[in-house]
Amino acid sequence: MSGTARIERRRNVQLRLGVNGEDTEVSFAPYKTLLELLREDLGLTGTKHGCELGECGACAVLIDGEPQLACLKLAIECEGCSVETIEGLARGKELHPLQAAFADHGGSQCGYCTPGVIMTAKGLLDHEPEPSRERIREATAGILCRCTGYQQIVDAIEHAAAELRGERK
Amino acid sequence: MMRLPWFDYRAPRSVEEAAKILAWEGNGAMLIAGGTDLLPNMKRRHQMPQTLVSVRQVEALKKIANGSGLRLGAGLTLTELLAVRGLRERYRALAQAAAQVATPQLRNMGTLGGNLCLDTRCTYYNQNYEWRKAIDFCMKKDGEVCWVATASKRCLAVSSTDTAPALIALGARVKLVSAAGEREIALAELYQNDGIDYLKRKPDEILTEVLLPQPDGWRSSYWKLRRRGSFDFPLLGVAAAAKLAADGTVEAARLVLGAVSSHPLVIKSDALAGRKLTDDVIAEIGEAAQSRAKPMDNTDMDLRWRKHVVADFVGYALRELRGDDMSAMRLRIAKQLV
Ligand SMILES: Cc1cc2nc3c(=O)[nH]c(=O)nc-3n(C[C@H](O)[C@H](O)[C@H](O)COP(=O)(O)OP(=O)(O)OC[C@H]3O[C@@H](n4cnc5c(N)ncnc54)[C@H](O)[C@@H]3O)c2cc1C
Ligand code: SF4
Ligand code: FES
Numbered sequence: 096m097s098g099t100a101r102i103e104r105r106r107n108v109q110l111r112l113g114v115n116g117e118d119t120e121v122s123f124a125p126y127k128t129l130l131e132l133l134r135e136d137l138g139l140t141g142t143k144h145g146c147e148l149g150e151c152g153a154c155a156v157l158i159d160g161e162p163q164l165a166c167l168k169l170a171i172e173c174e175g176c177s178v179e180t181i182e183g184l185a186r187g188k189e190l191h192p193l194q195a196a197f198a199d200h201g202g203s204q205c206g207y208c209t210p211g212v213i214m215t216a217k218g219l220l221d222h223e224p225e226p227s228r229e230r231i232r233e234a235t236a237g238i239l240c241r242c243t244g245y246q247q248i249v250d251a252i253e254h255a256a257a258e259l260r261g262e263r264k
Numbered sequence: 265m266m267r268l269p270w271f272d273y274r275a276p277r278s279v280e281e282a283a284k285i286l287a288w289e290g291n292g293a294m295l296i297a298g299g300t301d302l303l304p305n306m307k308r309r310h311q312m313p314q315t316l317v318s319v320r321q322v323e324a325l326k327k328i329a330n331g332s333g334l335r336l337g338a339g340l341t342l343t344e345l346l347a348v349r350g351l352r353e354r355y356r357a358l359a360q361a362a363a364q365v366a367t368p369q370l371r372n373m374g375t376l377g378g379n380l381c382l383d384t385r386c387t388y389y390n391q392n393y394e395w396r397k398a399i400d401f402c403m404k405k406d407g408e409v410c411w412v413a414t415a416s417k418r419c420l421a422v423s424s425t426d427t428a429p430a431l432i433a434l435g436a437r438v439k440l441v442s443a444a445g446e447r448e449i450a451l452a453e454l455y456q457n458d459g460i461d462y463l464k465r466k467p468d469e470i471l472t473e474v475l476l477p478q479p480d481g482w483r484s485s486y487w488k489l490r491r492r493g494s495f496d497f498p499l500l501g502v503a504a505a506a507k508l509a510a511d512g513t514v515e516a517a518r519l520v521l522g523a524v525s526s527h528p529l530v531i532k533s534d535a536l537a538g539r540k541l542t543d544d545v546i547a548e549i550g551e552a553a554q555s556r557a558k559p560m561d562n563t564d565m566d567l568r569w570r571k572h573v574v575a576d577f578v579g580y581a582l583r584e585l586r587g588d589d590m591s592a593m594r595l596r597i598a599k600q601l602v
């Protein structure tokens with residue numbers, strides 16, 4: 096699809112991308128956003144559909160390790176990318192430390208913002224294993240939460256970071 | 265669901281190829297970089313290009329070069345821009361502006377070129393199709409009148425880019441390339457005071473590079489007013505830059521306001537030359553800027569108040585240039601140190 100080739104509006108496109116570590120081939124309508132591709136074509140509804148305009152952060156996923164908004168990302172531009180969503184975190188029945196910490200510290204109430212916050216937090220901790228509270232606030236400033244008041248979100252990320260560093264169990 | 269309208273899609277790998285496609289496709293084509301402005305607009309049916317020409321795969325637009333100054337590729341994301349070594353020390357206003365654009369996730373996607381070409385904004389325009397239809401649309405798109413000033417012959421939508429005022433204050437130039445050739449202009453010359461035709465860029469021109477002069481003793485500062493510490497577009501942006509002599513006398517200065525007009529508003533600041541940035545001089549310049557600012561009632565917050573704080577914000581910027589410790593005020597206004 097790259098280079099000079101034209102993608103035409105009426106024909107489905109077929110492309111490969113990595114989703115949660117698995118090489119995936121998918122065929123879809125070319126106007127779709129990554130959010131629509133994940134939820135509608137791949138059945139991965141963990142990534143939430145909020146405002147669709149970049150104004151809430153509920154749809155944040157990791158693209159090549161960086162938190163980005165799936166609602167403003169053309170799916171055709173994800174060819175060859177590695178996409179990580181909330182579904183990829185748990186190992187079998189065992190929760191990822193971030194998921195466990197959100198449950199333990201009240202970081203998630205209605206849960207609508209939680210996948211976006213957790214993926215953003217994972218993006219942060221993958222690069223910076225020991226962020227200050229200030230840095231956690233800064234990194235998650237692109238996601239609105241209408242329930243928690245944010246304090247518990249920061250607590251949860253701080254605890255998960257400590258656990259990931261092996262300081263708590 | 266707000267679906268994107270249908271489009272054909274091209275992803276050229278070089279500027280030449282992109283320019284050829286634009287020339288061939290004519291007015292039906294639009295460039296897309298990060299898509300963080302264009303895609304919401306397409307969902308709301310503000311723009312419905314026949315063809316999207318993506319510049320994401322054009323490596324040349326990611327170049328950073330030091331030489332006599334700094335050359336920044338228009339395709340750098342704002343996150344990549346903020347990581348440019350020495351940016352904060354040499355071009356502080358640009359770093360302060362870029363760090364306050366949107367949210368971290370959006371800065372990972374949105375580019376410098378897209379920020380400079382950002383569509384103008386208005387409460388009667390940045391709404392979905394049904395909402396706009398319910399008010400019979402407006403002059404900027406699909407309608408006749410301007411709801412902000414019904415007697416106005418032109419659209420008064422607001423220039424809302426954060427980096428443009430900062431870059432103009434820093435004396436930036438931009439390079440525009442089309443199939444017919446290329447030109448280099450002062451960034452201030454890219455804009456005009458019209459909410460619809462806000463850019464003097466021709467539809468087939470690609471903004472490829474931003475060129476900054478050597479800092480050469482210039483200092484700069486950017487202050488932004490918005491409701492929240494994240495997400496929001498500017499309700500006022502103040503960019504100031506000055507070259508100060510060793511004793512603090514201003515040798516030259518530039519002052520630019522964002523979000524109070526349909527283009528970045530350059531304020532004449534000759535009055536500063538040869539004087540020191542005393543409290544009185546700062547107050548005088550702040551008042552002069554405030555009288556020039558004409559914010560309209562088409563964005564967040566009370567109109568009179570937005571005008572009223574212009575002098576204060578100019579003051580913060582000039583005091584920062586003078587060397588005052590502004591960190592407490594910065595935390596209050598920006599909710600972060602930038
Ligand atoms: C919730 C939200 C909040 C935001 N807050 C802010 C904010 O506070 N301040 C701010 O300044 N912006 C803000 N933005 C707007 C936007 O995210 C940024 O301005 C971003 O830098 C735009 O870059 P882009 O690459 O995504 O542009 P795109 O959407 O890809 O393009 C924007 C426009 O520029 C044109 N264009 C893109 N690249 C080029 C090029 N190289 N040459 C010529 N034309 C080009 C496109 O055709 C289009 O018309 C916000 C957006 C959202 C959704
Ligand atoms: S300023 Fe007037 S014409 Fe322009 S977008 Fe707003 S209402 Fe429409
Ligand atoms: S759904 Fe993507 S930011 Fe709200």
Ligand code: FES
Nearest residue numbers: 204205240241242
């Ligand atoms: S937990 Fe409900 S929005 Fe965050």
